[in-house]
Amino acid sequence: MNKSVPAVKGDTVDSETRCTHYHTAKDIIAIKFYCCNTYYPCYQCHNGHADHAIKRWPKAMFNKKAILCGVCKHELSINEYLTCNSTCPHCRSSFNPGCSLHAHIYFEQKS
Numbered sequence: 001m002n003k004s005v006p007a008v009k010g011d012t013v014d015s016e017t018r019c020t021h022y023h024t025a026k027d028i029i030a031i032k033f034y035c036c037n038t039y040y041p042c043y044q045c046h047n048g049h050a051d052h053a054i055k056r057w058p059k060a061m062f063n064k065k066a067i068l069c070g071v072c073k074h075e076l077s078i079n080e081y082l083t084c085n086s087t088c089p090h091c092r093s094s095f096n097p098g099c100s101l102h103a104h105i106y107f108e109q110k111s
Helices: 043-049 080-084 095-108
Strands: 030-033 038-040 065-069 075-077
Touching: 030 095, 038 043, 043 095, 065 080, 075 080
Parallel strands: none
Antiparallel strands: 030 038, 030 065, 065 075
């Protein structure tokens, strides 16, 4: 039995989770937002479609699956994502390393 692929909301432009805000060849992840348990390609898509403010994932929950590879649809835990060197551990597709510039929006930061 095939596992269902999580829905990605927002301003998506293709089936690999690119959006109108981020759409390079490497912009292939979606993030499940802690506040609403919903996948969006980026924080701008969340802000444009959700009716609430973003809440960051607490460090104690970094073992939860919250990153979706748009290519193979594999879900990564936050820890896996933060240590994967911008490469999907399942299909080896390259993620945009620039996404790390927004990590403070999605994930509680280490003190």
